[in-house]
């Protein structure tokens with residue numbers, strides 16, 4: 001199910017497109033099977049969901065300009081508010097155009113966050129990644145258990161698992177994230193939070209010639 005998306009503003013989109021063009025060009029250099037520099041474009045990037053309201057997302061470029069990080073400032077699942085706050089989600093879609101004769105894949109994405117769970121409290125972090133209209137969704141579920149008070153970092157590497165098929169020059173890459181905290185029964189009042197802080201290396205694209 002698609003959640004409502006709130007498109008980023010035109011200015012932000014333009015800036016992002018320029019920035020991503022730079023990244024994609026650099027990423028394409030030096031590899032025989034990548035599309036030529038400048039031939040890959042991000043047509044749009046949209047995101048939406050309870051974990052990523054428009055004012056709760058930032059983009060940061062790595063120093064070498066090869067990776068983009070999406071930072072989240074309001075992506076917090078907590079037991080300390082109403083039950084609705086125990087789950088927070090974000091759906092991100094990236095529309096890509098590239099030359100014909102290639103299949104596009106996702107290299108890896110690193111999740112970073114923080115969890116503080118009392119004893120008896122559990123949580124889950126779910127991520128899914130797919131190219132729209134293509135068979136195959138990479139789904140990753142991680143469970144965590146209190147007591148815990150620590151930073152979280154997970155790297156999802158896809159190898160050859162997440163490639164589009166040949167025969168197209170456009171793909172929509174979709175990424176979904178969901179974090180949930182489940183209060184424990186005992187001790188009474190036990191609770192916790194899970195915070196999603198960033199997706200590092202988002203849109204680390206890899207290519208195969210068809």
Ligand SMILES: *[C@@H]1O[C@H](CO)[C@@H](O)[C@H](O)[C@H]1NC(C)=O
Pocket residue numbers: 043044045046095170172
């Ligand atoms: C992204 O691509 C899909 C499929 O081509 C299209 O339906 C959708 O409208 C596009 N989204 C945006 C924001 O351009």
